[in-house]
Amino acid sequence: MLEKVDLNKIMDREDYKKEFDNLSIELGALQREARDLKLPIIIVFDGFEAAGKGTLINKLMLPLDPRGYDVIKRFECPSETDNRPYFYKFWKTIPKRGDISIVNESWYKALLSDRVLKKTSPEIVEYLFDEILSFEGQLVADGYLIVKFFLYISEEEQKDRLKKLKKNKDESWRVTDDVLKLHKKYKKFLDAAETVFEKTDTAFAPWTIIEATDKRYATIKIFKTLIEAIKFKIKAIKEKEELPSFENFYPVNELSSLSKIDLNKSLTYEEYIEKLHPLQREIHDLQYRLWKERVPVIVAFEGWDAAGKGGSIKRLTEAMDPRGYTVIPIGAPNEYELAHHYLWRFWQNVPEKGNIAIFDRTWYGRVLVERVEKLCKDFDWQRAYGEIKQMEKQFTNFGIVLLKFWLHIDKKTQLERFEEREKNPFKHWKITEDDWRNRSKWDDYLPAVEEMLIRTSTAEAPWNIIEANDKYFARIKVLETFVNKIKEKLN
Amino acid sequence: MLEKVDLNKIMDREDYKKEFDNLSIELGALQREARDLKLPIIIVFDGFEAAGKGTLINKLMLPLDPRGYDVIKRFECPSETDNRPYFYKFWKTIPKRGDISIVNESWYKALLSDRVLKKTSPEIVEYLFDEILSFEGQLVADGYLIVKFFLYISEEEQKDRLKKLKKNKDESWRVTDDVLKLHKKYKKFLDAAETVFEKTDTAFAPWTIIEATDKRYATIKIFKTLIEAIKFKIKAIKEKEELPSFENFYPVNELSSLSKIDLNKSLTYEEYIEKLHPLQREIHDLQYRLWKERVPVIVAFEGWDAAGKGGSIKRLTEAMDPRGYTVIPIGAPNEYELAHHYLWRFWQNVPEKGNIAIFDRTWYGRVLVERVEKLCKDFDWQRAYGEIKQMEKQFTNFGIVLLKFWLHIDKKTQLERFEEREKNPFKHWKITEDDWRNRSKWDDYLPAVEEMLIRTSTAEAPWNIIEANDKYFARIKVLETFVNKIKEKLN
Numbered sequence: 001m002l003e004k005v006d007l008n009k010i011m012d013r014e015d016y017k018k019e020f021d022n023l024s025i026e027l028g029a030l031q032r033e034a035r036d037l038k039l040p041i042i043i044v045f046d047g048f049e050a051a052g053k054g055t056l057i058n059k060l061m062l063p064l065d066p067r068g069y070d071v072i073k074r075f076e077c078p079s080e081t082d083n084r085p086y087f088y089k090f091w092k093t094i095p096k097r098g099d100i101s102i103v104n105e106s107w108y109k110a111l112l113s114d115r116v117l118k119k120t121s122p123e124i125v126e127y128l129f130d131e132i133l134s135f136e137g138q139l140v141a142d143g144y145l146i147v148k149f150f151l152y153i154s155e156e157e158q159k160d161r162l163k164k165l166k167k168n169k170d171e172s173w174r175v176t177d178d179v180l181k182l183h184k185k186y187k188k189f190l191d192a193a194e195t196v197f198e199k200t201d202t203a204f205a206p207w208t209i210i211e212a213t214d215k216r217y218a219t220i221k222i223f224k225t226l227i228e229a230i231k232f233k234i235k236a237i238k239e240k241e242e243l244p245s246f247e248n249f250y251p252v253n254e255l256s257s258l259s260k261i262d263l264n265k266s267l268t269y270e271e272y273i274e275k276l277h278p279l280q281r282e283i284h285d286l287q288y289r290l291w292k293e294r295v296p297v298i299v300a301f302e303g304w305d306a307a308g309k310g311g312s313i314k315r316l317t318e319a320m321d322p323r324g325y326t327v328i329p330i331g332a333p334n335e336y337e338l339a340h341h342y343l344w345r346f347w348q349n350v351p352e353k354g355n356i357a358i359f360d361r362t363w364y365g366r367v368l369v370e371r372v373e374k375l376c377k378d379f380d381w382q383r384a385y386g387e388i389k390q391m392e393k394q395f396t397n398f399g400i401v402l403l404k405f406w407l408h409i410d411k412k413t414q415l416e417r418f419e420e421r422e423k424n425p426f427k428h429w430k431i432t433e434d435d436w437r438n439r440s441k442w443d444d445y446l447p448a449v450e451e452m453l454i455r456t457s458t459a460e461a462p463w464n465i466i467e468a469n470d471k472y473f474a475r476i477k478v479l480e481t482f483v484n485k486i487k488e489k490l491n
Numbered sequence: 492m493l494e495k496v497d498l499n500k501i502m503d504r505e506d507y508k509k510e511f512d513n514l515s516i517e518l519g520a521l522q523r524e525a526r527d528l529k530l531p532i533i534i535v536f537d538g539f540e541a542a543g544k545g546t547l548i549n550k551l552m553l554p555l556d557p558r559g560y561d562v563i564k565r566f567e568c569p570s571e572t573d574n575r576p577y578f579y580k581f582w583k584t585i586p587k588r589g590d591i592s593i594v595n596e597s598w599y600k601a602l603l604s605d606r607v608l609k610k611t612s613p614e615i616v617e618y619l620f621d622e623i624l625s626f627e628g629q630l631v632a633d634g635y636l637i638v639k640f641f642l643y644i645s646e647e648e649q650k651d652r653l654k655k656l657k658k659n660k661d662e663s664w665r666v667t668d669d670v671l672k673l674h675k676k677y678k679k680f681l682d683a684a685e686t687v688f689e690k691t692d693t694a695f696a697p698w699t700i701i702e703a704t705d706k707r708y709a710t711i712k713i714f715k716t717l718i719e720a721i722k723f724k725i726k727a728i729k730e731k732e733e734l735p736s737f738e739n740f741y742p743v744n745e746l747s748s749l750s751k752i753d754l755n756k757s758l759t760y761e762e763y764i765e766k767l768h769p770l771q772r773e774i775h776d777l778q779y780r781l782w783k784e785r786v787p788v789i790v791a792f793e794g795w796d797a798a799g800k801g802g803s804i805k806r807l808t809e810a811m812d813p814r815g816y817t818v819i820p821i822g823a824p825n826e827y828e829l830a831h832h833y834l835w836r837f838w839q840n841v842p843e844k845g846n847i848a849i850f851d852r853t854w855y856g857r858v859l860v861e862r863v864e865k866l867c868k869d870f871d872w873q874r875a876y877g878e879i880k881q882m883e884k885q886f887t888n889f890g891i892v893l894l895k896f897w898l899h900i901d902k903k904t905q906l907e908r909f910e911e912r913e914k915n916p917f918k919h920w921k922i923t924e925d926d927w928r929n930r931s932k933w934d935d936y937l938p939a940v941e942e943m944l945i946r947t948s949t950a951e952a953p954w955n956i957i958e959a960n961d962k963y964f965a966r967i968k969v970l971e972t973f974v975n976k977i978k979e980k981l982n
Contacts, residue, residue, distance in 0.1 A: 025917050032920055054812045062805060066818040066851060073814050104814060170779045288661045314553060321545045323564050323595060327557040336827055360557065426516050429523055 001197055002190060002209070007154050010214040023223040024063035030230045031100065035068050037237050038097040040144045043226065044106045047151030048189065049113075049179045050161040051212040056151065057102055059219045060226075069100035083296075083352035085398040086110065086128065087135050091347035094139065096339035106148075107132055111196050116188045117181060127397050129199045134390035136205040141383055142341045145233045146205040147226055150193065151212040155186040258450055258465070263410055266470035279479040280319035286486050287320050287356065294353035295489060296400045299482065300362040303407025304445075305435045306417035307468045309360055312407070312478045317358065325356040330365065342366055342376075342384075343391055350395070362404075363388055367452050372444045385455040396460035401489050404461055405478060406453060407468040411442055492688055493681060493700070498645050501705040514714040515554035521721045522591065526559055528728050529588040529830075531635045534717065535597045538642030539680065540604075540670045541652040542703040547642065548593055550710045551717070560591035574787075574843035576889040577601065577619065578626050582838035585630065587830035597639075598623055602687050607679045608672060618888055620690045625881035627696040632874055633832045636724045637696040638717055641684065642703040646677040749941055749956070754901055757961035770970040771810035777977045778811050778847065785844035786980060787891045790973065791853040794898025795936075796926045797908040798959045800851055803898065803969045808849065815845070821852040833857055833867075833875075834882055841886070853895075854879055858943050863935045876946040887951035892980050895952055896969060897944060898959040902933055 011019075034041060043060070045053050057071065072093045081089040087107065095101040110128055114120045120128075136146055153161070162183055165171045182189060201207045208225045212218045267275070290297060299316070301309045317325055328349045337345045343363060351357035366384040370376045395402050409417075418439070421431040438445070457463045464481050468474035502510075525532060534551070536544050548562065563584045572580040578598065586592040601619055605611045611619075627637055644652070653674055656662045673680060692698045699716045703709045758766070781788060790807070792800045808816055819840045828836045834854060842848035857879070862872040886893050900908075909930070912922040929936070948954045955972050959965035 028917070054814060057813045058808070058811065061813060062809065066804075067820040067822065071813050071817070102813075170776045173779070173783060285661045288664075292664060313557075317549070318553065320549065322548045322552060322562050322593075323545060326562070329556075329558040331558065334827070336825070426519070 002152065002194060005152060005209055005211060007152065007157070007211050007213045009211045009217045011217040011220060013216070016216040016220065019220050020223070023220065023227065026227055027223060028063045028065065030227060030234070031064055031068055033234060034100075034230055035098040037234060039230075039233060039237060040095045040097045040139075041100040041230065042095065042139065042144060042146045043100065043102045044108070044146065044148040045102065045104055045151065046106055046108045046112060046149070047210070047212065048153050048158055048186075049182050050158050050165065051151035051153045052215055052218065053104065053151060055215060056210075056212070056218055056222060057104060060102065060222060064100065068098070069102060070095065072101055072103045073105070083294075083354075084350050085394045085400070086124070087131060087394060088347055088350050090135065091341075091344055094144070094340060094344060096336070097143070098339075107135065108148075108196060108200075112189065112192050113178070113182055115192050116185050117178060131390075131394055131397075132200055133202065134387070134394075136200070136202070138343065138387050138390070139341060140204040141387075143237075144341070145229060147229045148205060148207045149222060149225070150197075150207055150209050151218070152209050153212050155183075157213055158183055158186065258408060258446070258453070261408055261465060261467055263408070263413075263467050263469040265467045265473050267472040267476060269472065272472035272476060275476045276315065276479070279476070279483060280315070282483050283316065283479065284319040284321075286483065286490070287324050289490055290356065290486065291324050291354040293490065296351045296353050296398075297356040297486070298351060298395060298400055298402045299356065299358045300364070300402070300404045301358070301360055301407065302362055302364050302368070302405065303466070303468065304409050304414055304442075305438055306414050306421070306431075307407035307409045308471050308474050309407055311471060312405075312466075312475050313358055313360060315475045316479060316482060320356070324354070325358060326351070327358045327360060330359060330361040342370075343387065346391070351400070353399075363391070364452055364456070367456075368445065368448050369438075371448050372441055385452075388456055389458060392456075392458065392461045401485060402461040403482060403485055404456075404463050405466055405481070406449070406463050407466045407474060407478075409468045411439075413469045414439060414442075493643065493685060496643060496700055496702060498643065498648070498702050498704045500702045500708045502707040502711060504707070507707040507711065510711050511714070514711065514718065517718055518714060519554045519556065521718060521725070522555055522559055524725060525591075525721055526589040528725060530721075530724060530728060531586045531588045532591040532721065533586065533630065533635060533637045534591065534593045535599070535637065535639040536593065536595055536642065537597055537599045537603060537640070538701070538703065539644050539649055539677075540673050541649050541656065542642035542644045543706055543709065544595065544642060546706060547701075547703070547709055547713060548595060551593065551713060555591065559589070560593060561586065563592050563594045564596070574785075574845075575841050576885045576891070577615070578622060578885060579838055579841050581626065582832075582835055585635070585831060585835060587827070588634075589830075598626065599687055599691075603680065603683050604669070604673055606683050607676050608669060622881075622885055622888075623691055624693065625878070625885075627691070627693070629834065629878050629881070630832060631695040632878075634728075635832070636720060638720045639696060639698045640713060640716070641688075641698055641700050642709070643700050644703050646674075648704055649674055649677065749899060749937070749944070752899055752956060752958055754899070754904075754958050754960040756958045756964045758963040758967060760963065763963035763967060766967045767806065767970070770967070770974060771806070773974050774807065774970065775810040775812075777974065777981070778815050780981055781847065781977065782815050782845040784981065787842045787844050787889075788847040788977070789842060789886060789891055789893045790847065790849045791855070791893070791895045792849070792851055792898065793853055793855050793859070793896065794957070794959065795900050795905055796929055797905050797912070797922075798898035798900045799962050799965050800898055802962060803896070803957075803966050804849055804851060806966045807970060807973060811847070816847040816849060817842070818849045818851060821850060821856065833861075834878065837882070842891070844890075854882070855943055855947070858947075859936065859939050860929075862939050863932055876943075879947055880949060883947075883949065883952045892976060893952040894973060894976055895947075895954050896957055896972070897940070897954050898957045898965060898969075900959045902930075904960045905930060905933075 045057055047053065061069065061071065070093075090103075090107050093101060093103075110120045111125065111132075115125060140146060162175050162179065166175050197207055208221075210218050210221055301313065303309050313327060317327065326349070333342070333345065346359075346363045349357055349359070366376065366388070367381050371381040392402055418431055418435060421427040453463050453465070464478075466474050466477050466481075536548055538544065552560065552562065561584075581594075581598050584592060584594075601611045602616065602623075606616060631637060653666055653670065656666050688698055699712075701709050701712055792804065794800050804818060808818065817840070824833070824836065837850075837854045840848055840850070857867065857875040858872050861867045883893055909922055909926060912918040944954050944956070955969075957965050957968050957972075
């Protein structure tokens with residue numbers, strides 16, 4: 001594909017000046033229209049060393065209102081991001097609806113320069129392409145516009161530019177060993193790029209190759225491409241074209257066996273205490289081993305209101321070192337979270353290697369409360385099963401131990417607990433109008449729960465259903481499941 | 492002070508059990524009340540190694556609703572924070588109103604363990620105490636409650652505990668070389684602690700020494716102290732006691748010479764272009780030198796609406812590498828920003844070493860729009876002069892070059908530009924109702940501006956007043972001032 005590109009295209013100063021001013025005005029206007037339409041835009045710049053990324057990005061910024069865009073630079077903190085799944089840092093920087101992110105060092109780095117420099121391990125390459133497709137696919141499905149530019153110059157041109165840079169005392173520092181290596185491996189980089197186009201030049205996020213020999217020509221092509229893309233998207237929004245889901249949704253007939261679960265399982269207080277303390281001591285030790293062996297863990301709690309999530313979490317963390325775990329309570333998203341993709345706030349809380357993140361309610365809200373309360377379109381929650389599995393796959397790919405608990409009780413038990421809370425002055429605050437409203441929708445929730453359990457139980461991250469009518473039994477089963485799963489991983 | 496402390500206090504299991512349960516219930520209730528009152532709470536834990544920080548913090552967390560607190564752990568990213576003023580990372584983690592932060596590795600580390608281990612350079616120690624006082628003072632003045640615990644054990648006790656830890660195969664790793672060094676230097680640590688108490692045991696943020704030999708005793712004392720502190724603060728809030736400002740405010744009589752400024756200075760287009768391009772080339776080179784020599788820069792733009800801030804910023808950045816600068820447009824704070832101290836959002840944007848942060852409007856909004864529009868109490872903006880100077884001092888202490896511009900035009904020029912914007916279809920969006928409303932308050936803004944210029948022009952960070960009736964002249968003066976100031980710093 002690339003060899004067919006004509007790298008000799010140029011543009012003279014006069015044509016450039018004229019075009020640039022008009023395109024700038026048009027782009028500025030489009031940015032404001034996109035903001036009013038709450039259209040989030042991601043612009044990716046990648047390509048050969050010395051192809052002029054910096055200059056071209058700066059040109060692009062000039063007509064833009066700084067109130068609406070952000071340039072994603074070299075990520076400050078490898079020590080932080082290297083300890084988390086690859087896409088953590090990119091999720092962190094997606095723009096909120098109406099804003100623009102210009103990504104200078106994108107997720108393609110690992111498959112271009114880093115791959116050529118052998119900084120990307122082969123086993124990552126294997127699944128990185130899938131992760132890129134799901135990342136871009138999820139954003140586009142959520143209404144994001146992604147425009148990807150690849151800056152292309154010839155080997156000769158690169159050679160000349162590096163020579164010039166080396167001569168300039170203020171810029172010579174930019175010609176690092178890596179840059180020189182990449183120049184020597186120009187052909188390898190070209191091959192890597194071909195592979196990238198082959199696998200990631202999708203309909204929902206296509207690549208545009210920019211002939212970057214002549215800066216003026218490149219600038220104008222970037223402006224025109226971007227303007228066309230934004231116009232196209234705005235048109236689609238105004239015509240309310242719905243984007244196709246990339247997981248074909250099919251209704252689940254065979255329901256899970258929640259009904260068949262034996263909720264009578266129970267423990268006496270004595271049995272409970274007898275099991276509790278040894279388990280907590282074991283958890284205390286396991287936490288250190290997780291920390292020492294740098295294994296990250298996510299524990300996800302879902303369940304009916306008053307099923308005992310809080311109590312289980314308390315018993316789980318009681319013997320842990322607070323420096324190694326975090327409890328993340330998930331409530332209704334705030335204004336700022338709503339302005340992002342719904343998975344964004346969960347990516348923020350991915351634990352670093354050796355740490356434990358405990359979610360009190362999770363991303364499954366999308367297919368539970370948001371589905372039942374109609375807080376999102378059918379299209380959105382139907383798509384979510386696939387998106388959630390993709391996200392969890394990225395977690396487990398990275399080596400995160402992902403434990404998912406569904407705390408199950410029956411309607412009668414919930415009623416008793418609600419009433420007990422209302423009576424007890426110290427628990428009264430725990431019960432709200434919402435709880436009663438949710439309860440009234442029990443029968444709408446049930447099929448949503450069962451569908452969730454079926455669709456999202458995977459080999460790497462199965463659901464653990466906890467019989468929770470008896471709190472003692474439930475807590476011990478949660479702790480035992482945790483201990484066994486962690487031991488399994490550590491041995 | 493410390494030698495007088497009795498470290499033999501203990502508590503038996505029964506008393507403990509009883510007290511703990513009651514105090515837990517009380518603390519839980521207080522947390523909810525504090526949240527309703529939007530009271531932000533910061534709890535600092537410091538003290539000797541092996542004094543039981545982790546365990547005691549965990550005990551404190553158990554009765555708390557996780558929806559309302561966060562444990563600030565060892566900061567993940569030294570590479571990021573070491574490149575910024577010391578308090579950057581702490582500002583990042585202050586709780587929003589109604590929340591609690593439990594700080595595990597606090598700002599006192601630099602003056603305790605790090606100082607004993609000679610990791611803190613003497614010249615930092617000199618001004619660190621001032622920075623701590625202004626940090627805590629600013630937060631308390633803004634309604635934060637700060638509770639500081641120092642966990643105290645004897646040299647003997649520490650010795651025994653470290654021995655036990657070493658024996659335990661799962662915990663021996665915690666006994667690092669630093670920990671052993673700190674044990675050997677027990678006396679030095681004690682002296683450092685004495686100095687810390689001497690200088691930072693203030694009325695607005697006092698220290699509580701916790702005899703930590705007996706965990707039960709320590710837990711109860713921590714709970715009781717915290718409960719008393721929160722109750723006291725809640726009482727104060729309900730009685731609307733206003734906290735004393737720590738800068739005595741005096742009105743400024745002698746006004747600045749804004750009126751005497753010659754706004755007729757101007758340049759022809761030819762003169763402008765002739766000066767512009769060489770200046771931009773110089774800025775391009777200076778940016779690389781700043782980057783190479785790791786010098787951080789903050790450029791702060793204030794001025795009347797339509798004074799030409801945007802145009803100056805554009806000319807300033809046109810020749811810069813986007814990877815090295817950021818433009819931070821400051822508008823009305825959003826809901827989330829309002830939930831923090833007003834300086835919080837600016838601290839978020841402090842540039843790392845070698846980078847340039849350009850603020851389009853700044854923290855001076857506190858003493859301009861917020862004062863004139865009565866968006867905060869007189870007490871708040873009056874206090875702000877001192878707070879802003881303290882913040883800027885921390886910037887310059889760290890080596891940040893801080894450039895402050897006031898772009899000055901007269902009322903007539905503003906009117907012409909407003910009208911021009913309304914006529915011009917490409918600038919129309921730039922003019923809003925707000926602009927006209929602000930303009931009508933010109934005469935209220937003038938004294939606020941003059942007072943700001945007088946009160947906040949310091950030796951390290953003076954105001955540069957730019958005569959901006961003529962755009963060409965203004966832009967060139969901004970660029971020249973920038974170039975000269977940076978050269979001065981680099982040579």
